Amino acid sequence: MTSSEPKTPYYITTAITYPNGVPHIGHAYEYIATDAMARFKRLDGYDVMFLTGTDEHGMKIAQTAAKEGITPKELVDRNTAAYKSAHQVLEISYDRFIRTTDADHYEASQAVWKKMEEAGDIYLGKYEGWYSVRDEAYYAEDETELREDGKRYSIQTDTELTWTEEESYFFRLSQYQDKLLKLYEEQPTFGAPRSRFNEVISFVKSGLEDLSISRTTFDWGVPVPGNDKHVMYVWVDALTNYLTGVGYPDTEAESFKKYWPADVHVIGKDISRFHAVYWPAFLMSAGLELPKRVMIHGFLNNNGVKMSKSLGNVVAPADWVAQYGLDQVRFFLLREVPFGADGSYSHDAVVGRMNADLANNLGNLAQRSLSMVAKNCEGKVPQPGTLAPEDHELLARAERLLEKSRAAYEVQDFHGSLEAIWTVLGDSNAYFAEQAPWVLRKTDVERMNTVLYVTLEVLRIVSILVQPVMPTSAGKLLDVLGQHDDGARDFAAIGTALVPGTSLPAPTPIFPKYEEPAAG
């Protein structure tokens, strides 16, 4: 590969978070997974654009702000800071943190609206439903109950409801059923995992109604072009952030031409419909290309129990990072739970991964081999002799990890990549024990050198491949292997073996073991 060759662009997004609370481990999970994906692609030579941010409009923000006696903007300024801080703590390598209150986002949202309007897909109609004056909110039929006084109430907020009709703009979603089904058929990996995607498909097959896309009951939002009485209602505004982030409405902008359509939107299972149904329909209407993939991840629960404020089992990302360490948290989340499935976390599970996988299998392998090199090879990469079949075999397994990881990351299977890597680490520990270089030291120094060299090679390859998940720790491992950040850490360098004679720094343990605080 020559340096003049342009890199392939790769555009990835997280969902934008509604900053009506504080970040929890579920948010962290999505950020970390997306970050790992972005880092992987960068290391693999792609020109990556990674977008994340906050969705700051809507009724709930307006209500919360009113309750606290501050303006919506003051509220979101305050709350968004907490999310930005979480990104910082988790070392999320985003290229832009978008806020839907950013000026360019207003412009983009209104431009998309106009495109859909020009396409004849937006019309003015009436939205009707059970409305709570006090909550300023509509409730679906099943969120309400008819009580003995003959009046209907919101079950959730216990407020009286009235049947209300409100002027609203609608999007002709009903016109897109066939087009969407065609999309799903032609692009079977548009949504993933398959089980979630099937739910989306069956939803579309069951028939689509037009979608109410504006409100007049509150004004905290993007004004509808040409009718200031209305603000856009959630999804038109929120989803458009993915376009704003790369320069829309300037479709001739370099970044837009380069990055759109997005390669993957990473989202939670609660918003799969909006991303896999409404979003492609909006884009078709606006005459824009569709994202290539919507990756739907599951939710995390605490030891089998759903996270909830009232149970007090909600984990703040910063607390975990302080307790276990950032890379340990990142590794745990991506190794423990197959991405796409729901997962469970517990202190014991984190400690298990942290100690068994990181400190013992990886950290100790590095420490024992590097210590021998320091003591017996003058602290330099040893010169290997002729490779034996078992050396070739182990190295071949390590080398295959690049292709395995590429295939896994292509479908956001972080768990699968890490599992394959740790299988090779298991092989390496067995190899090290079988070869017993500490015995060879006394009987066959050349063979000892070979075994240590092969082990270091495996560690080098593994370290390069775990960088997306554990950037700092993998960097430290590469430091002690004498691999500097001058290209030697890119995936392209995996085929470039260690140079015998290279001086190595004194090894120090990189993955500490978790010790339970003394009782009492």
Add this chain to the structure above:
RNA sequence: GGGGCGGUAGCUCAGUCGGUUAGAGCAAACGACUCAUAAUCGUUCGGUCGUGGGUUCAAGCCCCACCCGCCCUACCA
């Protein structure tokens, strides 16, 4: 109600087209080793594959029924 997914070792899960003694990791027990973060390696222990029928030479896998758990069934980020 309708649709879908799952129930396999103490725990978390894998089991390709039905085909020999159902696998892995963790946990547990024992042994080995001493280079290493009391790490590592090996061996062993451990399952009537949710229940009951059926098809088949052969069923964890296919069919039927039932039990249990979870998810989807539009305006909530």
